[in-house]
Amino acid sequence: LAKTTQPISMDSYEGQEVNITCSHNNIATNDYITWYQQFPSQGPRFIIQGYKTKVTNEVASLFIPADRKSSTLSLPRVSLSDTAVYYCLVGDSFGSSNTGKLIFGQGTTLQVKP
Amino acid sequence: GAVVSQHPSRVICKSGTSVKIECRSLDFQATTMFWYRQFPKKSLMLMATSNEGSKATYEQGVEKDKFLINHASLTLSTLTVTSAHPEDSSFYICSARDEVPSGSIYEQYFGPGTRLTVT
Numbered sequence: 001l002a003k004t005t006q007p008i009s010m011d012s013y014e015g016q017e018v019n020i021t022c023s024h025n026n027i028a029t030n031d032y033i034t035w036y037q038q039f040p041s042q043g044p045r046f047i048i049q050g051y052k053t054k055v056t057n058e059v060a061s062l063f064i065p066a067d068r069k070s071s072t073l074s075l076p077r078v079s080l081s082d083t084a085v086y087y088c089l090v091g092d093s094f095g096s097s098n099t100g101k102l103i104f105g106q107g108t109t110l111q112v113k114p
Numbered sequence: 115g116a117v118v119s120q121h122p123s124r125v126i127c128k129s130g131t132s133v134k135i136e137c138r139s140l141d142f143q144a145t146t147m148f149w150y151r152q153f154p155k156k157s158l159m160l161m162a163t164s165n166e167g168s169k170a171t172y173e174q175g176v177e178k179d180k181f182l183i184n185h186a187s188l189t190l191s192t193l194t195v196t197s198a199h200p201e202d203s204s205f206y207i208c209s210a211r212d213e214v215p216s217g218s219i220y221e222q223y224f225g226p227g228t229r230l231t232v233t
Contacts, residue, residue: 032219043118043207043224044158087157093222100146100211100222104158 004088009109018075020108022088025069030092033064033071038085038107047086048073075110083112116142118210120225127198127232134194135228137208142223143188144210149181152205152227164191188213198232205229 005023012018024033032051036044048055050062050071061074075082087107093100117140127133137147147164162183163171170183180202182194191210195202207227211220 036224041205041227041229043120043209043227045224046221049219099163100220101148101160101163102209102222103160104150106157 004090004105006086006088006105006108008106009111011111011113012078013113014079015077018078018082018110018112020073020075020086020088020110021070022073022090023070024088024090027068027090028092031068031090032092033062033068034089034102035060035062035073036087036089036104038087044087044104078110078112080112080114083110085109116140116212116221116223118208118223118225120206120208120228122228123226124229125231127230129199129232130197132194132196133198133230134192135206135208135230137191137193137210137225139189139210139212139223142210142212142214144191145188145213146211147185147191148209148211148222149183149191149193150207150209152207158207161193166191195230198230200232203230203232 034049035047037047038044048060048062050064052064055062063072085107087104093102119138121136145166149161150158152158160173161176164183164185166185172178185191205227208225209222211222
């Protein structure tokens with residue numbers, strides 16, 4: 001499973017766009033990139049997943065450059081309720097050839113201020 | 115979306131007793147479930163992979179005789195912390211892998227977690 005590196009913490013203000021970058025230099029061909037959000041005393045919540053280029057859903061965008069050695073989670077116009085820990089995971093756990101084991105890194109604690 | 119439940123949401127037990135935590139996939143079947151432990155301000159640590167109808171696979175350093183896992187059906191896995199001690203106090207989270215793929219993706223969903231406090 002590819003190792004990931006994220007900033008430990010980030011601060012932002014309400015209404016701003018937040019970009020969290022994750023490095024995964026050893027990503028393998030079959031690996032997906034997945035981001036989870038976790039609030040205190042809750043289980044992680046799926047945010048977005050991608051393989052290459054750009055993926056967008058109703059809550060975030062995921063930018064993946066051509067070499068796939070990094071990815072950036074973009075949260076548009078954050079609010080106080082976006083204060084949470086964000087985890088970047090890389091692996092082929094979502095494919096048919098894998099049991100689905102996910103290894104969490106340290107995550108990025110995002111603090112949104114008023 | 116798919117839902118995974120855990121019961122109880124929080125439990126307090128005395129040192130030396132055992133406590134069972136249930137993880138259920140409510141609207142999908144899960145051949146594979148996972149158990150994590152999370153200490154305050156730390157990341158999730160994978161404890162074991164729970165396989166329906168077979169023995170669980172434990173991560174290195176996790177005592178299989180202390181953390182008993184039973185995956186008796188396609189919608190239920192249980193984690194029993196035996197002879198609990200205060201150092202076992204933690205947040206336990208399960209996840210379940212939907213065995214029916216969405217396209218080529220096998221989605222995985224997390225439960226809300228169980229707060230265990232051992233006194």
